[in-house]
Amino acid sequence: RKEVEQDPGPFNVPEGATVAFNCTYSNSASQSFFWYRQDCRKEPKLLMSVYSSGNEDGRFTAQLNRASQYISLLIRDSKLSDSATYLCVGKNTGGFKTIFGAGTRLFVKA
Amino acid sequence: NAGVTQTPKFQVLKTGQSMTLQCAQDMNHEYMSWYRQDPGMGLRLIHYSVGAGITDQGEVPNGYNVSRSTTEDFPLRLLSAAPSQTSVYFCASSFRESSYNSPLHFGNGTRLTVT
Numbered sequence: 001r002k003e004v005e006q007d008p009g010p011f012n013v014p015e016g017a018t019v020a021f022n023c024t025y026s027n028s029a030s031q032s033f034f035w036y037r038q039d040c041r042k043e044p045k046l047l048m049s050v051y052s053s054g055n056e057d058g059r060f061t062a063q064l065n066r067a068s069q070y071i072s073l074l075i076r077d078s079k080l081s082d083s084a085t086y087l088c089v090g091k092n093t094g095g096f097k098t099i100f101g102a103g104t105r106l107f108v109k110a
Numbered sequence: 111n112a113g114v115t116q117t118p119k120f121q122v123l124k125t126g127q128s129m130t131l132q133c134a135q136d137m138n139h140e141y142m143s144w145y146r147q148d149p150g151m152g153l154r155l156i157h158y159s160v161g162a163g164i165t166d167q168g169e170v171p172n173g174y175n176v177s178r179s180t181t182e183d184f185p186l187r188l189l190s191a192a193p194s195q196t197s198v199y200f201c202a203s204s205f206r207e208s209s210y211n212s213p214l215h216f217g218n219g220t221r222l223t224v225t
Contacts, residue, residue, distance in 0.1 A: 008150070034213050043200055043216035044153070087152070089214075098143075098214060102152035 003027050004090050006101035014109050017078045021104045023071045023088030030090035030099075035062055035073050038085045038103065047073075047086070078108045112136050116201050116217035123191040123224045131186040131220050133201030141204045142184035143168070143214070144176065146197040153200065159184055191224045198222070 006023045013019045025033075033050040048055065050062040050071050061074040071088055088101040117132045135142065143158035155168030159178040173195060175187040184203075188195060198221050202214040 043219050044214075045216070046213045049213065097155070100145075100153040102150060 002101070003030075003099045004088055004101040006086075006088050006104045008102060008104060010105035010107055012107045012109060013078055015078055015080060017108075018074065018076050019078055019106065020075075021073045021086055021088075021106075023073075023101055025069050025071070025088075025090045025099075027090065027092065027099075028069065029092045032091045033062075033064055033071050034089040034091070035060075035071075036087040036089055036100075038087055040084075044087055044100075075106075078106075080108050080110060082106060083108045114201055114203055114215050114217035116199075116220055118220060119218065120221050121223070123188070123222065125191060125193060125224060127191050129188050129191070131188075131199055131201075131222075133184045133186065133217060134182050135184075135201075135203045135215070136182065137203065137205070137215065138181065139203035139215070140181070140206050141212075142178065143202050144174070144184070144186045145200045145202060146170065146195075147200060147219075148197050156186065156199075188222075193224045196222060196224045 004025050035047040036044040037047045038044040048057050050064045052064050054063045059076045063072045085103040085105050087103045091098045114135045140161050144156040145153040147153050154170045156174050157176040159165045162181050165176050198219050200219050201217040204212045204214050206212050
């Protein structure tokens with residue numbers, strides 16, 4: 001079983017829709033989590049960190065559920081420019097190990 | 111701001127050839143790492159370094175060597191290229207990997223094809 005698992009999608013949604021991605025992690029030692037965005041043939045870029053209390057950045061909301069070991073990303077009012085692959089990332093603090101999920105592909109259509 | 115700089119952007123090698131992928135960062139980051147990305151596999155850690163003079167193996171180290179003689183530079187060497195090493199390679203750095211909220215910053219990537 002992969003340490004960080006994501007639904008690969010693709011998710012095809014119309015502009016303006018709300019879409020949610022989930023990610024599960026198997027290592028309970030994972031301490032911090034992030035969502036990265038990767039455009040086609042580009043490098044991953046940090047979208048947002050994920051905190052236990054949940055956090056919001058504009059149209060994006062991230063949640064962490066330690067009891068169930070999953071992380072979620074909610075995108076409201078989807079834009080065409082949100083089309084990308086979203087990578088879920090878990091980090092074992094002190095273990096020098098950052099683990100990436102394989103990514104969830106999102107297509108936003110006009 | 112340069113951030114993380116990788117060279118070359120593209121490279122084609124023949125089986126058995128060797129080469130070095132260059133990575134440099136100007137953010138005074140302690141931690142540097144190399145990942146490879148293959149379709150459906152996600153990013154896999156090859157080698158990493160927590161500071162000058164210190165390196166360690168990641169998930170898929172075979173066929174690769176690294177060194178960290180300075181804080182800024184972290185080259186990745188392919189000793190004898192094989193078709194299985196055809197991939198996109200990313201160098202990434204962070205201020206301090208052991209820090210709770212220290213995310214990775216990536217270079218633009220190197221697309222390597224081994225024929």
